[in-house]
Amino acid sequence: MKTSDFYYDLPQELIAQDPLEDRAGSRLLVLDKITGEIEHHVFRDIIDFLDPGDCLVVNDTKVIPARLIGSKVGTDAKIEVLLLKRKENNIWETLVKPGKKAKPGTVISFGDGLLTGEVLEVVEEGNRLIQFSFEGIFEEILDQLGQMPLPPYITHQLKDKNRYQTVYAKHEGSAAAPTAGLHFTPELLEAIQKKGVRLAHVTLHVGLGTFRPVKVDDVTEHHMHSEFYVVEEDQAKLINETKAAGGKIIAVGTTSCRTLEAATGEDGILKAGSGWTEIFIYPGYKFRMIDRLITNFHLPESTLLMLVSALAGKDKIMKAYEIAVKEKYRFFSFGDAMFITGNQK
Template sequence: MKTSDFYYDLPQELIAQDPLEDRSSSRLLVLDRKTGEMEHRVFRDITEYLRPGDCLVVNNTKVIPARLLGVKEDTGAGIEILLLKRKADNVWETLVKPGKKARPGARIVFGDGILKGEVLEVVDEGNRLIRFEYEGIFEEILDRLGQMPLPPYITHQLKDKNRYQTVYAEHDGSAAAPTAGLHFTPELLEEIQAKGVRLAHVTLHVGLGTFRPVKVEDVSQHHMHSEYYVVEEEQARLINDTRAAGGRVICVGTTSCRTLESAADEDGILRAGSGWTDIFIYPGYRFKIMDALITNFHLPESTLLMLVSAFADKEKIMKAYEEAVRQRYRFFSFGDAMFIK
């Protein structure tokens, strides 16, 4: 299977640059993965497709303001850092621009010196390990100095950084939002639960690898980035009980899907625990636990488009994307949604 098999033509103006004022007013394309039939709805209509006894699985990770702008201590040259993974208390793996200014030993100053960093070493893919020095609580300093690391295709400034968080975001750690969840409001979640639908929380900290292009033509040769996940005992029990009772497990976003598929055994029993997953789901994959998926529209030739194609059949997905382009849906992180049932 070739990467180019997942290409589609997207007019630039369909890439959503700003979130809608009302999260739940985005459009919703409903796709029946068995028949290929499509419906055009509004996201808040999702309640009509959920049944008592179903379980909606959300990813409660929280995006940290991981983009830091600083200067080199010796030259004053500007430097940009993106926090990727915490390696130890004060040591982070980072993406640095321009990298040539960040050799081991280089010192960087942020926010008039309330935060300083020293480059320790260069690691995989040119990333840098940086040890930070500060007084106080790192998260509070980051909240003051950091900016939301919006995807590269969004060029507008985000006025309210909470709009790049889900309303149920809880655990700090992501460099990108699990964007399928951005459509939910507290009121809509209440309505869903009042209908008898259970809500389960898992955590997967989304890395910037989610935006990395697939650079090989043979899909099976692509190496997936790894991300940290947590499934708590109570949540695993809730999901397993749903399946045992004949309810559907409906994932909100590809990150929830990857978490469940990583933590489930071959019999579709979800195991509580935590760890790193580099699961790569593409056509041919046999799903162990997910019955339906709420997701946004993904980039051409991306691993996320491959995942939804594995779930719903590539031909049906590509036809749905052609229809979404024809109907002028909004694409990517701040765009519209799909419900694949």
């Protein structure tokens, strides 16, 4: 299976640069993974496709303002640091630009010394381990100094930080938002629950590895970065009970999907717990837990496009994307949504 099999042509103007005023007002392309049939709706119509007894699983991770602009102590050279993974003792794995100015021993000052970081070592992919020094609470300093780490294809400045958070974001730790969830409003979630649909939460802290381009020709040779996930005991119970009773498990986003699939055993039972996952889902994968998926439109040749192709079939997905381009759907993080539905074979 070649990476180039997942290429499609996307006009630049279809990349959404700003979130819609009305979260649930995005468009929704509904794809039946069995028949290939496609319908066009508005996102708030999603409630019509969910049945009492189903379970909607969301990722309640919270994006941290992980982009810090600082200066190198001694030369005042500008350095940009992106926080990727929290380690122990205020050490973070980071992405530093320009990397050549951040050799081990380099000290970087942020906010006139409110926060300083010393580069400890270079790790895989050229990332740096940085130990931060500060007084007070790190999260509060980050809130003051940090910017939201928007993907590189978004060139507009985000006016409201909260628009890159889901309304149910709770546990801080992501370098990117689980964007399929951005379409939900508290009102829509309430209406869905009133209909008898259960709502379950899992946590996966999204790393930038999710967006890392696939650089190998053979899909199977690509290696995913590890991401930290948590499945609470009560949530695992809720999801397993739904499945046992014949309800459908609907993942909101590829991150919820990967968490559920990583934590579900061969026996089809979701295990509570936490850990790191490198699960890579591409065509040929047999899903253990999820039945349906709410997702956005993904980059050409990306691991996310491969994941949705595993669920609905590559040909059906590529056809749906062709139609979405023709119908001028908005793509990527702030774009429109897709619902992959249809009963299991």
